[in-house]
Amino acid sequence: MSGAISNMTSIRTPASRMASRRGVFGLAAGALALGSLSGAGLAEAATAKSTQKAVDYQSHPKGGKGCNTCNAFQPPSKCKTVEGPVEASGWCNKYKKS
Numbered sequence: 001m002s003g004a005i006s007n008m009t010s011i012r013t014p015a016s017r018m019a020s021r022r023g024v025f026g027l028a029a030g031a032l033a034l035g036s037l038s039g040a041g042l043a044e045a046a047t048a049k050s051t052q053k054a055v056d057y058q059s060h061p062k063g064g065k066g067c068n069t070c071n072a073f074q075p076p077s078k079c080k081t082v083e084g085p086v087e088a089s090g091w092c093n094k095y096k097k098s
Protein backbone atom coordinates (compact mmCIF):
# COMPACT_ATOMS: atom_id res chain seq x y z
CA MET A 1 0.00 0.00 0.00
CA SER A 2 2.69 2.47 0.88
CA GLY A 3 4.46 1.59 -2.37
CA ALA A 4 1.31 2.47 -4.25
CA ILE A 5 1.08 5.83 -2.46
CA SER A 6 4.67 6.73 -3.14
CA ASN A 7 4.19 5.78 -6.80
CA MET A 8 1.11 8.00 -6.92
CA THR A 9 2.98 10.99 -5.51
CA SER A 10 5.63 10.71 -8.19
CA ILE A 11 3.10 11.03 -11.00
CA ARG A 12 3.58 14.45 -12.62
CA THR A 13 0.59 15.97 -14.32
CA PRO A 14 0.89 18.90 -16.74
CA ALA A 15 -0.74 21.11 -14.08
CA SER A 16 1.77 20.11 -11.41
CA ARG A 17 4.65 20.70 -13.83
CA MET A 18 3.33 24.22 -14.54
CA ALA A 19 2.99 24.92 -10.83
CA SER A 20 6.54 23.72 -10.31
CA ARG A 21 7.83 25.99 -13.12
CA ARG A 22 5.97 28.94 -11.66
CA GLY A 23 7.62 28.22 -8.35
CA VAL A 24 11.06 28.12 -9.95
CA PHE A 25 10.44 31.35 -11.89
CA GLY A 26 9.01 33.00 -8.80
CA LEU A 27 12.09 32.09 -6.83
CA ALA A 28 14.36 33.32 -9.63
CA ALA A 29 12.52 36.65 -9.83
CA GLY A 30 12.72 37.02 -6.06
CA ALA A 31 16.43 36.26 -6.08
CA LEU A 32 17.01 38.85 -8.83
CA ALA A 33 15.08 41.49 -6.91
CA LEU A 34 16.98 40.70 -3.75
CA GLY A 35 20.28 40.79 -5.63
CA SER A 36 19.59 44.22 -7.08
CA LEU A 37 18.57 45.58 -3.69
CA SER A 38 21.72 44.18 -2.15
CA GLY A 39 23.80 45.72 -4.93
CA ALA A 40 22.24 49.13 -4.36
CA GLY A 41 22.75 48.80 -0.64
CA LEU A 42 26.37 47.84 -1.10
CA ALA A 43 27.01 50.75 -3.45
CA GLU A 44 25.45 53.15 -0.98
CA ALA A 45 27.45 51.69 1.88
CA ALA A 46 30.66 52.02 -0.12
CA THR A 47 30.10 55.73 -0.75
CA ALA A 48 28.59 56.71 2.60
CA LYS A 49 30.66 59.04 4.74
CA SER A 50 30.81 58.95 8.51
CA THR A 51 29.32 61.76 10.53
CA GLN A 52 31.75 64.02 12.34
CA LYS A 53 30.27 62.93 15.64
CA ALA A 54 30.76 59.24 14.84
CA VAL A 55 34.50 59.72 14.28
CA ASP A 56 35.08 62.17 17.17
CA TYR A 57 35.99 64.96 14.77
CA GLN A 58 37.48 68.05 16.39
CA SER A 59 38.55 71.31 14.76
CA HIS A 60 42.04 71.20 16.28
CA PRO A 61 44.91 68.71 15.87
CA LYS A 62 45.56 65.81 18.22
CA GLY A 63 49.07 64.77 19.12
CA GLY A 64 50.51 66.71 16.21
CA LYS A 65 48.17 64.94 13.75
CA GLY A 66 45.73 66.91 11.64
CA CYS A 67 43.63 66.68 8.50
CA ASN A 68 46.34 68.49 6.54
CA THR A 69 48.60 65.42 6.89
CA CYS A 70 45.84 62.79 6.51
CA ASN A 71 45.45 60.82 3.27
CA ALA A 72 41.68 61.43 3.25
CA PHE A 73 41.98 65.22 3.28
CA GLN A 74 40.84 67.08 0.16
CA PRO A 75 41.94 70.72 0.43
CA PRO A 76 40.73 73.18 1.21
CA SER A 77 38.01 71.72 3.48
CA LYS A 78 36.75 68.28 2.40
CA CYS A 79 37.38 64.73 3.53
CA LYS A 80 36.93 61.53 1.54
CA THR A 81 35.51 59.64 4.53
CA VAL A 82 33.87 62.20 6.82
CA GLU A 83 30.81 64.34 6.11
CA GLY A 84 30.78 68.11 5.97
CA PRO A 85 33.53 70.65 5.87
CA VAL A 86 36.65 69.85 7.86
CA GLU A 87 39.49 72.14 8.77
CA ALA A 88 43.08 71.54 7.72
CA SER A 89 43.96 71.73 11.41
CA GLY A 90 41.16 69.28 12.41
CA TRP A 91 41.45 65.65 13.40
CA CYS A 92 39.28 62.54 13.78
CA ASN A 93 39.78 58.93 14.81
CA LYS A 94 40.03 57.82 11.16
CA TYR A 95 43.25 59.76 10.72
CA LYS A 96 45.78 58.03 8.47
CA LYS A 97 49.07 59.72 7.75
CA SER A 98 49.51 60.50 4.05
Ligand code: SF4
Residues within 6 Å of the ligand: 057, 066, 067, 068, 070, 071, 072, 073, 074, 078, 079, 080, 081, 082, 086, 090, 091, 092, 093, 094, 095, 096
Ligand atom coordinates in the same frame (compact mmCIF):
# COMPACT_ATOMS: atom_id res chain seq x y z
S1 SF4 B 1 41.67 63.31 10.11
FE1 SF4 B 1 39.57 62.51 9.81
S2 SF4 B 1 38.38 64.32 9.15
FE2 SF4 B 1 40.54 64.84 8.90
S3 SF4 B 1 40.99 64.33 6.76
FE3 SF4 B 1 41.54 62.54 8.01
S4 SF4 B 1 39.75 61.22 7.98
FE4 SF4 B 1 39.09 63.25 7.29
